[in-house]
Amino acid sequence: MPRPQSAHPAHGGTTPSSSGAMATLLAPHLFEAAPDALAVVDHHGALILVNGQLETLFGYDRSDLLGQVVELLIPESLRMAHTQHRAHYALAPHARAMGEKLSLFGRRRDGSEFPVEISLSPIEVEDSTLVMAIIRDVTARKQLETALQASVRAAESHLHLLQTVLDQLPSGVFLARGPQARLVLANRAAANLWGATWSADQTMANFISKSGIRFFGPTGQPCPVEQIPTLRALRTGEQIVQAQLRVTRADGISVPVLVTAVPLPASLFTSASATNRGEAAHGQVGAKNAEERMVLVVYQDVTMLEETERVKDEFVTLAAHELRTPIAVASGYAQMLLRVPDETAVPSDASTLDSWQEEALRDIASAMTRLTALTDDLLDVTKLQAGRLQLSREPHDLVALARRICRRMQATTAHHQIHLAVPDEPLVADLDVRRVEQVLHNLLSNAIKYSVDGGPITVTLQAVEGPGPKRQRTRMAEIIVQDHGLGIPADQQPTIFERFSRARNAQEHGIDGTGLGLYLSRELLAAHGGSIWFDSVEGQGSTFHVLLPLLEPAMTD
Ligand code: ADP
Numbered sequence: 001m002p003r004p005q006s007a008h009p010a011h012g013g014t015t016p017s018s019s020g021a022m023a024t025l026l027a028p029h030l031f032e033a034a035p036d037a038l039a040v041v042d043h044h045g046a047l048i049l050v051n052g053q054l055e056t057l058f059g060y061d062r063s064d065l066l067g068q069v070v071e072l073l074i075p076e077s078l079r080m081a082h083t084q085h086r087a088h089y090a091l092a093p094h095a096r097a098m099g100e101k102l103s104l105f106g107r108r109r110d111g112s113e114f115p116v117e118i119s120l121s122p123i124e125v126e127d128s129t130l131v132m133a134i135i136r137d138v139t140a141r142k143q144l145e146t147a148l149q150a151s152v153r154a155a156e157s158h159l160h161l162l163q164t165v166l167d168q169l170p171s172g173v174f175l176a177r178g179p180q181a182r183l184v185l186a187n188r189a190a191a192n193l194w195g196a197t198w199s200a201d202q203t204m205a206n207f208i209s210k211s212g213i214r215f216f217g218p219t220g221q222p223c224p225v226e227q228i229p230t231l232r233a234l235r236t237g238e239q240i241v242q243a244q245l246r247v248t249r250a251d252g253i254s255v256p257v258l259v260t261a262v263p264l265p266a267s268l269f270t271s272a273s274a275t276n277r278g279e280a281a282h283g284q285v286g287a288k289n290a291e292e293r294m295v296l297v298v299y300q301d302v303t304m305l306e307e308t309e310r311v312k313d314e315f316v317t318l319a320a321h322e323l324r325t326p327i328a329v330a331s332g333y334a335q336m337l338l339r340v341p342d343e344t345a346v347p348s349d350a351s352t353l354d355s356w357q358e359e360a361l362r363d364i365a366s367a368m369t370r371l372t373a374l375t376d377d378l379l380d381v382t383k384l385q386a387g388r389l390q391l392s393r394e395p396h397d398l399v400a401l402a403r404r405i406c407r408r409m410q411a412t413t414a415h416h417q418i419h420l421a422v423p424d425e426p427l428v429a430d431l432d433v434r435r436v437e438q439v440l441h442n443l444l445s446n447a448i449k450y451s452v453d454g455g456p457i458t459v460t461l462q463a464v465e466g467p468g469p470k471r472q473r474t475r476m477a478e479i480i481v482q483d484h485g486l487g488i489p490a491d492q493q494p495t496i497f498e499r500f501s502r503a504r505n506a507q508e509h510g511i512d513g514t515g516l517g518l519y520l521s522r523e524l525l526a527a528h529g530g531s532i533w534f535d536s537v538e539g540q541g542s543t544f545h546v547l548l549p550l551l552e553p554a555m556t557d
Contacts, residue, residue: 009296037135045069045086045476057137059109070133075107093122093129098136115142139207159185171259172299175264176204178292181230183207193257193299195249204230211248219387220246233261235294247299258300263293313382317318320382327375331368334361370512377516381499384523391527395551396478398427398436402461403435409444415454418444427477428551435524436548439532442517443481443544449511450542451485459480463497466547475550476530484541493536497522505538521546 031038037054047065055062058073065072070086071079098119106116115138123130126441163185172190176183180206191197196211198204205225207213215223225231230242242258249255255263308378337353338361353361383389399422406420447457459481466476488496492503500515518532525532529549536542 028382034134034369037137039073041070041131041133041135043090043130045071045083047072048130054135057108057135057251058106070085072136073106075113078105089120089131090129093120093131095122096120098134106137129478137189150520163187171301174198174297175294176230176234176297177294179231179235180205181234181295184294184395189301190299193247193255193301200231203227214248216246216248216254218244218246229259229261230295230297233263233297234293237263237279237293239263242300256302256306258302260298260300262296264296265294309385317376317382320378323371323375327368327371329367331372334365334368334554337361338365343460374514374516375512377520380520381516384520389523389527391435393430393432395428396431396433396436398429398431398461398479398548398550399423400426401431401433401437402479404438405444406459409441409448412445413448413454416448416451417456418459419456420459420461423463427461427463429477429527429528429548430551431548432524436528439521439524439546440479440481442521443479443546446517447481447483447485447542447544449513450506451461451483452509452511453485455484463550464547475552476547477550479546479548480543481546484540487538487540487542488534488536489538493534496534497532 032051034051034053037057038049038051039054040049042048047068047070050062050065052062054060055065058065071082074082096119098117100347102118104116104118105113107113117136117138119134121132121134123132128257156176166185166187167172167189169187170189172187172193174183174186174190183198183204186198194211194213196207196213198207198211208225215228217223217227223245226235229243229245232238233240240261242260245257245259247257338358365541380389402420402422406418410416410418444457444459451457459479461477463480464476464478465473466478467473486503486505486509489502489505492501495501496503498515498520499519501519502513502515506513522532525546525548531547532544534542534544
């Protein structure tokens, strides 16, 4: 049997002749110890040397193989082609490495076939060329590749399904990832809303600058990039629910939206987004995306809602205005008739009113007063909503104001005793007097209304240190209105300042009200740089606190 020659002289401390002898000695051991199956084939294609790995891989004994043509190890259907390939190779033998994208198969003794990778190296021995083949079973790798391809296909089809479902939604929905908000996918409604296409993997900043889209806050101020809900949620991990935003497109169309941005665990969509970018097959997925956050963003177009709100406000304003005149007329006549008739006003034979008539007139007059208050409140609310409520402010003493309102309110009730505690010196604030009177009037009339059994009501006015409009410590006036009436149920306290909010117990006692007074009070006080809060225990009473910034003494001179 020809003996393969060493291609490279050995290096190191041994002499050429001793190293040659060593190589000769080692060669059969190396051949056997190789982890892959090895075969040496002569120029006729006959197997002249195989190692134990090859025996194991193909299920043959060495003695069955030696002298046989190599095609014995190849599936029958490929044998003819292989013979030709071999002849072709013999004309220009060259080294062929593993992994050249050939689809090769081996055949075991039992006829079963399996995928292999083969590297070939020609070996010149004396005057003939032998070929050494290294054969590696790649069944496990092929199975992995097949499984990976299947999961890539599954991820792609999930992504496709998700896209199809999202495209049917009326709201703009998109997924973005990483601190730069790179797009994963967006639905059709989002593209329509933007009037531009945000491409997959494009950063939000790049998309915004290219598409000319601008974002504004609810009051029309430009929204800084870091405040855009998508970026905020991605960078801080906070969930943003229904933030008001206005998206202005390059064509000038402006769309009011409510934006919800929900951060998602990064792992949730890793395969989908990676598949999108063809990374799955390259194994880059885990490392790159591990630290990335994903966010699901929903843009709810509220153009219709805003328009409905505007039309509703317009209607309420119109109706309240139109009601004012008839209410004033009815109220005026009721008041007039209630006055004791004198000689000049009635015919001489006119009698005074019967008691039922007087009672009916009083009912009419009080209903008219309530209607006037309601129409006034409605007009104020619509003005506030539209940002049209103007304050006309001037320095005014709150002590005098409190005295005036307490006196006026005491005159409306015999069952309650209003106690006022004020400091000796004046407390001057920059006020729209009529509006602050309206707030105090509302708090006192509530204290009276909701103390059904009568009793004391205390109003305390004092100077305190508090957080001013710019959060610095400022001298403030605190007005405290305390009653011992119904109180407000704990579960309804958080929403009591909202428009039309009324507590259960107030309604159960049949007490009239619109639920607008506290909302208006809070807004009016905020417009003054002040605030309002309360403590209340159902069945024990309520204490409302108002804070208003005071003018510094020097400014009041
Ligand atoms: P209205 O009194 O016209 O209903 P408000 O906005 O002034 O409207 O008050 C909202 C609700 O808060 C009232 O309906 C009532 O349920 C509750 N409320 C306000 N003030 C008091 C109070 N002093 N005691 C008990 N409940 C109160």
